[in-house]
Amino acid sequence: MTVKACTKCHRIMNEDRCTMCDLPSSTNWSGLLIIIDPEKSAIAKELNITLPGEYALRVR
Amino acid sequence: MEDSDNLIYAIRTLVGQEKNVAQMIARNVKNSGIEVNSILVPETLRGYILVESSSKLDMQNPALKVPNIRGAVEGMITFEEIKTFLKPEPILASIQKGSIVELISGPFKGEKAKVVRIDESREEVVLELIEAAVPIPVTVKGDQIRIIQKEAD
Numbered sequence: 001m002t003v004k005a006c007t008k009c010h011r012i013m014n015e016d017r018c019t020m021c022d023l024p025s026s027t028n029w030s031g032l033l034i035i036i037d038p039e040k041s042a043i044a045k046e047l048n049i050t051l052p053g054e055y056a057l058r059v060r
Numbered sequence: 061m062e063d064s065d066n067l068i069y070a071i072r073t074l075v076g077q078e079k080n081v082a083q084m085i086a087r088n089v090k091n092s093g094i095e096v097n098s099i100l101v102p103e104t105l106r107g108y109i110l111v112e113s114s115s116k117l118d119m120q121n122p123a124l125k126v127p128n129i130r131g132a133v134e135g136m137i138t139f140e141e142i143k144t145f146l147k148p149e150p151i152l153a154s155i156q157k158g159s160i161v162e163l164i165s166g167p168f169k170g171e172k173a174k175v176v177r178i179d180e181s182r183e184e185v186v187l188e189l190i191e192a193a194v195p196i197p198v199t200v201k202g203d204q205i206r207i208i209q210k211e212a213d
Contacts, residue, residue: 032101041097
């Protein structure tokens, strides 16, 4: 099972297509960002992330 | 606003275990009630993870008792300092025409090559192997090379 990341929203998933963006996900990603509380996190605000979860920093 | 309340701590981990540690902390934090807002694992920073919290992190908290942690770094990091990790510059930005690079994966792994052309839109570079008797152009992805010498002599 390869972990993939959506090329648009950078969300990390196992599916071949991002369920939210409906775009193919990529196995070529690096860097990990776990957002637990998007309301309070300054990092989430900077990257315009509104949903908690795991994100990649760079996706190709 | 709230941004000033957010403190960023660096936690030392075993090299190679950064992602596992981050995922374990994330799982523990949800049930323990300590205020961790996000965890950042920059790929360029080996052996460390950055934890964003609105209160002071207590390393004695059972939620932070995770294997492979090697302790916390004293002091805090400002948000400005971690901005560079959030928006990584494209790999090809540091590579110029004429640079000497080493291939780090693929059939020519370990070979040194000279950059002939850069295709920024596709993140590809055209290389010419230095040690080859006949110069053959090889096209590789930007993440398959490591820069050795920035400019040509």
